[in-house]
Amino acid sequence: MSHQQDSLRPEEFAEAAAAAVADVLGRDARQAAAVLAASGLSGVCAPEERGGLGLGLEFGVPVCEAAGKLQLHFPLVEQLLLARAFADSDIADALIAGKKIGVIAWQGSVQQKSATHAAFADACDWILVADEDGASLLQAQSVSVHANDAIDPEFPLFDIAIEAPVIQARLSAKAWDALKNDAYVLYAGFINGLGGQALEQAAEYTATRVQFSRPLSAKQVVRHTLARMRLLHEASTAALQRALLKNEYSAVRSAETAFSGAIGNAVFIIEKAIHLHGGMGFTWELPLHYSLRDVRKIEAAFNNGHQLENLGAQFIAAA
Amino acid sequence: MDFHSNPIIPDTATAPDAYRTHAREWLKDNLPSYMRSDSLDYRTPTLEESSAWEAAMYRAGLAGMTWPKTYGGHGLSLREHLAVNKEIGALPMPESVSSIGKELAGPIIMTVGTEVQKQSFLPAILEMREYWCQGFSEPDAGSDLVRLRTRAVQEGDSWRINGQKIWTSGAAKAHYCLLLTRTGTVADKHRGLLMFAVPMNTPGIRVVPIRSIDNKESFAEVFFDDVVVPDSARLGAPDEGWSAAIRVLSIERATNRMYRAWRFECELRQLIQACKSDAQLSRRLQETYYQRRIGQLVCEIDALKGLVERSVEQLMNGEAIGARGSLTKLFWSECHQAFMALAQEIVSQVGPSSSPLAQRARKHFTTAYLFSHAETIYAGTTEVQLDIIAQRIMQLPKDI
Numbered sequence: 001m002s003h004q005q006d007s008l009r010p011e012e013f014a015e016a017a018a019a020a021v022a023d024v025l026g027r028d029a030r031q032a033a034a035v036l037a038a039s040g041l042s043g044v045c046a047p048e049e050r051g052g053l054g055l056g057l058e059f060g061v062p063v064c065e066a067a068g069k070l071q072l073h074f075p076l077v078e079q080l081l082l083a084r085a086f087a088d089s090d091i092a093d094a095l096i097a098g099k100k101i102g103v104i105a106w107q108g109s110v111q112q113k114s115a116t117h118a119a120f121a122d123a124c125d126w127i128l129v130a131d132e133d134g135a136s137l138l139q140a141q142s143v144s145v146h147a148n149d150a151i152d153p154e155f156p157l158f159d160i161a162i163e164a165p166v167i168q169a170r171l172s173a174k175a176w177d178a179l180k181n182d183a184y185v186l187y188a189g190f191i192n193g194l195g196g197q198a199l200e201q202a203a204e205y206t207a208t209r210v211q212f213s214r215p216l217s218a219k220q221v222v223r224h225t226l227a228r229m230r231l232l233h234e235a236s237t238a239a240l241q242r243a244l245l246k247n248e249y250s251a252v253r254s255a256e257t258a259f260s261g262a263i264g265n266a267v268f269i270i271e272k273a274i275h276l277h278g279g280m281g282f283t284w285e286l287p288l289h290y291s292l293r294d295v296r297k298i299e300a301a302f303n304n305g306h307q308l309e310n311l312g313a314q315f316i317a318a319a
Numbered sequence: 320m321d322f323h324s325n326p327i328i329p330d331t332a333t334a335p336d337a338y339r340t341h342a343r344e345w346l347k348d349n350l351p352s353y354m355r356s357d358s359l360d361y362r363t364p365t366l367e368e369s370s371a372w373e374a375a376m377y378r379a380g381l382a383g384m385t386w387p388k389t390y391g392g393h394g395l396s397l398r399e400h401l402a403v404n405k406e407i408g409a410l411p412m413p414e415s416v417s418s419i420g421k422e423l424a425g426p427i428i429m430t431v432g433t434e435v436q437k438q439s440f441l442p443a444i445l446e447m448r449e450y451w452c453q454g455f456s457e458p459d460a461g462s463d464l465v466r467l468r469t470r471a472v473q474e475g476d477s478w479r480i481n482g483q484k485i486w487t488s489g490a491a492k493a494h495y496c497l498l499l500t501r502t503g504t505v506a507d508k509h510r511g512l513l514m515f516a517v518p519m520n521t522p523g524i525r526v527v528p529i530r531s532i533d534n535k536e537s538f539a540e541v542f543f544d545d546v547v548v549p550d551s552a553r554l555g556a557p558d559e560g561w562s563a564a565i566r567v568l569s570i571e572r573a574t575n576r577m578y579r580a581w582r583f584e585c586e587l588r589q590l591i592q593a594c595k596s597d598a599q600l601s602r603r604l605q606e607t608y609y610q611r612r613i614g615q616l617v618c619e620i621d622a623l624k625g626l627v628e629r630s631v632e633q634l635m636n637g638e639a640i641g642a643r644g645s646l647t648k649l650f651w652s653e654c655h656q657a658f659m660a661l662a663q664e665i666v667s668q669v670g671p672s673s674s675p676l677a678q679r680a681r682k683h684f685t686t687a688y689l690f691s692h693a694e695t696i697y698a699g700t701t702e703v704q705l706d707i708i709a710q711r712i713m714q715l716p717k718d719i
Contacts (some may be wrong), residue, residue, distance in 0.1 A: 114560060152693050203713060203715065206715075217715040223705070223710075226713060227704075227705040227706075227708035227709040230646075231646055234646050235619075235646075235650055236622065239625040240625075242621065242625035242628055242629075248405075258625075264615070264618070297641060308615055309611045311580040312610035312615075312617065313610045313614075314593050315587070319592055
């Protein structure tokens with residue numbers, strides 16, 4: 001994949017990203033890391049001197065959208081985040097080259113000796129965990145991981161027991177905060193990809209499934225449900241595009257609202273998509289449930305309910 | 320009223336940011352406190368006061384921004400329009416009393432009007448000398464204008480109009496009606512629709528106010544009994560006016576009152592400030608239930624800002640907005656209705672011993688809550704917008 005930042009636009013990048021992600025599907029984690037690295041996707045937002053493409057975060061969004069749309073089961077979002085956050089060390093080199101896999105435990109801390117909500121922690125080399133003043137990148141072999149498969153038996157979240165951790169590197173509090181804002185952006189992209197795919201699938205299915213001599217989507221109640229799904233998907237996309245732009249005073253915008261909004265909207269879209277598929281929607285065979293599980297896992301990892309309360313509290317305090 | 324009568328309007332070519340600063344400062348310096356709905360001095364402005372205020376805004380370069388200079392506009396782009404709208408939205412000021420003229424009649428006249436009509440009508444709209452009302456809906460033709468019955472029959476150089484309009488906002492104060500008629504019969508469906516600029520003082524026009532659920536008489540039934548207008552009142556040829564109106568409406572749906580998201584944010588601040596002024600309501604704001612709902616609302620407001628800004632960029636890039644205006648209309652109307660329901664839930668707890676600001680908020684938000692039920696009806700109901708999204712954006716098949 002070549003890049004010409006001056007002329008390349010993120011939306012043009014999407015097609016190439018989708019093709020590269022499609023090439024990874026069905027491979028195990030190590031193979032996937034290598035293929036993604038070969039296509040340049042792991043280092044999209046990392047500096048060129050580290051082997052990355054040196055593109056802005058806005059170019060990571062179509063990559064993550066493609067990953068969501070194709071239901072990629074690999075910590076691509078985390079790879080992008082960590083490669084960007086550790087851009088000044090050889091950790092980035094290893095992630096970008098696909099030699100190492102890094103994941104993030106979004107709750108808990110080193111001090112608590114316990115961290116939770118880490119996806120794909122059973123197949124990684126490093127796990128980023130919050131510490132007293134930022135975050136520590138721990139060697140995976142120095143901690144023990146336990147699957148929490150309540151929401152997803154195939155691709156569970158992991159709890160991490162931290163007794164004698166070996167710290168590979170650290171992020172300052174400022175860098176940890178920056179990574180979290182980047183995470184809101186890239187996860188929002190991933191979530192919008194999941195929602196967009198569910199919407200497309202539901203629209204296609206209801207347009208071809210004939211009942212009472214007409215396609216399901218000819219019926220007003222179905223058309224209106226699909227239109228609402230489309231509306232929310234557009235709202236999520238627009239909110240994310242806005243979050244990527246600087247505000248009127250040239251300051252970076254927080255992406256928290258775009259992220260939290262994307263979760264609620266995607267849950268609505270995917271749940272409705274499942275419902276519109278009727279009995280098929282309730283089967284394991286129809287893969288929409290994977291998308292729902294993915295969104296719910298991210299929602300849980302970031303404790304989105306609490307996050308919404310914080311957004312409200314912040315607005316109240318500032319008013 | 321004493322507004323800055325000759326403000327210095329910055330040149331956007333040399334100082335794009337200066338225009339926004341100019342708007343902010345002018346509005347801050349000139350908006351009377353009795354027009355601020357968050358002020359204890361607030362009272363409903365008279366029509367004359369509102370008109371004087373809007374005329375002053377126009378002279379300050381804050382209205383008619385995208386209209387050509389030839390017709391009294393400021394000849395600026397949608398970007399400046401959006402920048403100013405953000406500042407307008409950030410203040411709790413009254414809605415325009417001439418929105419039909421500025422957002423509907425003006426753009427349609429600009430598209431299909433004759434040069435004489437443009438020179439005559441457009442500056443008068445911006446200078447607040449003439450108000451307009453919209454005569455589209457009829458008792459049997461609300462969302463479905465195919466059923467329109469008001470008939471225009473040509474008689475030499477004039478037209479004789481008979482029929483009835485309903486839900487006509489601002490009819491009692493309007494100088495002109497943007498009237499949609501048909502030249503044939505209902506069987507002609509969309510063919511033969513003809514638009515007029517009808518002076519409201521023409522003999523044969525009768526306005527009967529309708530009391531709305533917010534206890535106001537802001538809309539009316541309008542009867543046209545043998546109303547005769549000259550051919551010069553016609554806006555475009557048969558079929559031309561309406562098809563232009565459809566195009567204008569799709570753009571307007573996306574771009575008119577683009578300040579809404581910023582106004583909703585302003586209203587939310589106003590609600591919270593009122594709560595903070597009162598011990599009991601202040602405690603409510605500490606409840607996670609309200610914090611979460613406010614957090615959700617903040618997310619929706621940000622998404623609405625995104626939809627509006629994206630529309631502006633698309634239009635600036637020469638892209639057709641088409642049916643996409645329906646997305647914005649549907650999103651803002653439902654977002655605001657839900658917000659007002661939340662506001663009503665909060666201000667319903669205001670009692671006689673509550674703070675004066677809380678009492679002011681109760682009055683304001685109760686009215687706004689009731690009015691918000693019009694928002695999912697006017698300018699195309701929710702169901703019409705959903706149909707448009709399903710059919711024209713998603714292109715869902717209606718049959719095999």
